[in-house]
Amino acid sequence: MATVTSNVKKLPSDIEIARNAHLAPLTEVAAKVGIDESDLVPYGRHVAKVELEVIEKMADRPDAKYVVVTAITPTPLGEGKTTTAVGLAQGLARIGRKPVLALRQPSLGPVFGIKGGAAGGGYSQVVPMETLNLHLTGDFHAITAAHNLLAAMVANHLHFGNELGLDDIQWRRVMDMNDRSLRHIIEGCGAKTDGVTRQTGFDITAASEVMVIMALATSLADLRKRLGRIVVGFTTAKKPVTAEEIGAAGAMAALLKDALMPNLMQTLENTPAFIHTGPFGNIAIGNSSIIADRVGIKAGDILLTEAGFAADMGAERFFNVKCRAAGLTPQAAVLVATVRALKSHSGRYEVKAGKPLPEGMLQESPEDVEAGCENLVKHIQIIRDFGVQPVVAINAFPTDFDSEHDVIRRTAEKMGARVAVSTHVADGGEGAMELARTVVEACEDEVHFTPTYEFEDSLEEKITKIATKVYGADGVELSPAAAKSLKLYSDQGYGHLPVLIAKTQMSLSHDASLKGAPTGWTLPVREVRLAAGAGYVYAICGNMMTMPGLSKSPAAMRIDIDDEGNVQGLF
Amino acid sequence: MATVTSNVKKLPSDIEIARNAHLAPLTEVAAKVGIDESDLVPYGRHVAKVELEVIEKMADRPDAKYVVVTAITPTPLGEGKTTTAVGLAQGLARIGRKPVLALRQPSLGPVFGIKGGAAGGGYSQVVPMETLNLHLTGDFHAITAAHNLLAAMVANHLHFGNELGLDDIQWRRVMDMNDRSLRHIIEGCGAKTDGVTRQTGFDITAASEVMVIMALATSLADLRKRLGRIVVGFTTAKKPVTAEEIGAAGAMAALLKDALMPNLMQTLENTPAFIHTGPFGNIAIGNSSIIADRVGIKAGDILLTEAGFAADMGAERFFNVKCRAAGLTPQAAVLVATVRALKSHSGRYEVKAGKPLPEGMLQESPEDVEAGCENLVKHIQIIRDFGVQPVVAINAFPTDFDSEHDVIRRTAEKMGARVAVSTHVADGGEGAMELARTVVEACEDEVHFTPTYEFEDSLEEKITKIATKVYGADGVELSPAAAKSLKLYSDQGYGHLPVLIAKTQMSLSHDASLKGAPTGWTLPVREVRLAAGAGYVYAICGNMMTMPGLSKSPAAMRIDIDDEGNVQGLF
Structure with a gap:
């Protein structure tokens, strides 16, 4: 039986596709969504920060439809939320809409650890991918510096007598690197002049509270206030001690002010994409920034924003925390589902990161998909409970079968949910046009946004x-x-x-x-x-890893530059 | 008796002067020295990186005169090498030359520690100073990341069995921060999965060998090779283990490739200034980058490059190491001297950082200056021994007296050295025109460049x-x-x-x-x-501090942003 991806073809590698991309001048990309050249601050040839003043300038414009891209419970391989978000944005542009995409910035740790880079995949990528994966505009470095300045000032406060009476110190340091040896350290091991001896450690920058603050800040003034409210620890009397009291919050804001401007890039099809902040999906918020969304909501007519992990994690936080902090109302949710994830939810297979899929999973088996569909059903329900309608996006793989897609489609339809197959990885925006039209339809639905809890609840x-x-x-x-x-x-x-x-x-x-x-x-x-x-x-709940380690043969070993200075081995 | 600075005036603060600067578009600044817009990569509105390809493009142009700015042995307050270099560049432009300035980038550690910022002073500054002092184009962050990637991979190598047999590990970590508590740490303090337990520590990024590699690399290919040659430690058999063997050098180069492009900024009078790399003056090279000089030497007609500390330190390394690695021949040296430094060399006063000058030092006393002049004489001799002629630049302070300047002038002239007074802090380029003319004269001298030693010496x-x-x-x-x-x-x-x-x-x-x-x-x-x-x-020789600490009231406590997002308290 034929697979659904009609044009099964050998795809060039992601990096080959990215290198052959025709990048448009960013001024043109910005102009598509009504952002003027004068509001762009260029950072390199293919990235620009957008001045925060545009938010006020565009205040009179109508809000774009606010659509979150989330997923069913994934396998360790991930189910392609980013590629779907990118492909859908490209598809929306192809059907005449003005989409804006908002994604998280990848962390250097995973780039050098396992993944070797992240920017979508196939014909649905954000480019240039070297820039996206290495430093971008330095925002993560600014966050690292601001976080560690506070840590240095806390240690300095202890060194000079601990006037504030800090006892239980919770503020650790951060580094944008996978470095397991820094998880638990003892600092101040030298002479008395070399600081106070104590146990502490490093987290990866994506796990920093400063990263979340950047993601949730609604303005520079709000950023400054949030930094001041950081609690670095408690006194013996359990009184919280803040960054404001340490005297670090102002200097942290000075380090972060440029980083608060969202970074504009483009997809392979020149669709505008904001790449901004990258908080961890477990202990942090797992969503890209409110600031990028605040710009995007006034710029385009549909704003696609990706939330980390599955709907129970990223989308829950998107609805309950981010939307409420931003004062923005969600319109729809794209729920990415894959055949392989649903097969794994059957409980019949075990998928492991870095290992090939179990042989049996590649056989045609609508039964396996059916057996895993309760996960899809539950995620549809989760989204509905927020008063928002899901669009199930079947992220098609060349190894999928029509019969398997049919099961997903029938399950969704039985729930009254919209559903579309998308072949954006193989076909770019063209492969996402059905999905795009379905999402546009969902954007006309009435929404009764209902958070899970009230702030007044305990x-x-x-x-x-x-x-x-x-x-x-x-x-x-x-x-x-x-x-x-x-x-x-x-x-x-x-x-x-x-x-x-x-x-x-x-x-x-x-x-x-x-x-x-x-x-x-x-x-x-x-x-x-x-x-x-x-x-x-x-x-x-459980052990949360806040500083990953490198594998025995980390991706860094394969990364190099060639004679022309091009980066090799990122994918 | 009148002070020499005829126009004793109350100067506005550095930051007020900087804020009122009229910045020219960088394309204009670059065009002054024949660098085309197409070779500029913008980073923010007022900084651009210059593509390394310009070096080849400009290969046929004649070399600019290569002039190092150095100083006599300073007081802890510094004697104004940077302001003199900036002022002199402005002065040279005023007399119709095409100067290019090359300076080191300031480190975040001192910015938040004592100084609160460094970019020259008065009417001789590089602007915008917030940009210069905070992140710039992220080069230091890239260096920190590359350095720490190697450290993480070394620790990872130990964790996975230490196949290379590393025993004596010399590679520490770095952070661009003053943080004494990190000087000596014990890492890997958790479970067995949390890395190998061992003593190590952090240096400030300016002390990183990667910083020096960036400063001394003559091309991207040379950078790649140098990274590979880094010795991270020795085996029990005392065999060196390199970054190449660890497998980190390629990924480090990928992290550093953009940082190798020098950063173009401008002085208050729109003179082009390259700000690139910032290696420590004691254990590192203390000079700005060869790459910036290689661009500058083909761009302008006089290239001014500042070397850290006094002529025995920065200039010695400039001549013996940097010029030879760069394949460039020095033409002249500007030797900055101040009344206060010479008075302190009399041995009659003690100058302390962060304290006001001893009262007596502000009294008119040519005798005190005379008593300290042997330091000036020695530095003139040091420069002459390299076969290069010094120009003594008297960096005038409002508290100086004519009689005191006369002593310096007579001492220099007795040695047959050129000398000029410069009031660039108070008067900008106009105050440095006499010095500029004197330097131009020195640029016509014949030079017999003579390093102190041969590489073949033991x-x-x-x-x-x-x-x-x-x-x-x-x-x-x-x-x-x-x-x-x-x-x-x-x-x-x-x-x-x-x-x-x-x-x-x-x-x-x-x-x-x-x-x-x-x-x-x-x-x-x-x-x-x-x-x-x-x-x-x-x-x-002696105790070298490679990770500074913060004071009890660090500058960071005074730094903040105002309602418009302007940085306050940097000066």
């Missing part, structure tokens, strides 16, 4: 509501330490904050091995922490 | 020649460890490398308290280290 209620209403848990089990922290944070006036739940992305539950749509389980909260500057409390 | 001979012929020591005393290292490096084939001597900049000797031109002393070499990628061996 912190514990908020956690419980996410666990039960979104994840499908029976309830929540707080460890004594978690319960104590929740009480402390409420007592200190942080009870009104939203909550994030840090858990695995590989299951709707906290247990990566539970596929499909698990029921009859309780969410165990090991620990609760405060991110007062970012403006949330986060509950940790 | 490492110990090289150290001895610098100590005796440049510093004026009677000889060198090697510690047993230093002697052992010298033998090791020679045996391993590094004997042909030049040497750097890391010592205090506050004296011609290794002892900061010895003012003037000390005689009858021996240089004690405590330790010798190898910087194989940078291409030198360095001898350490």
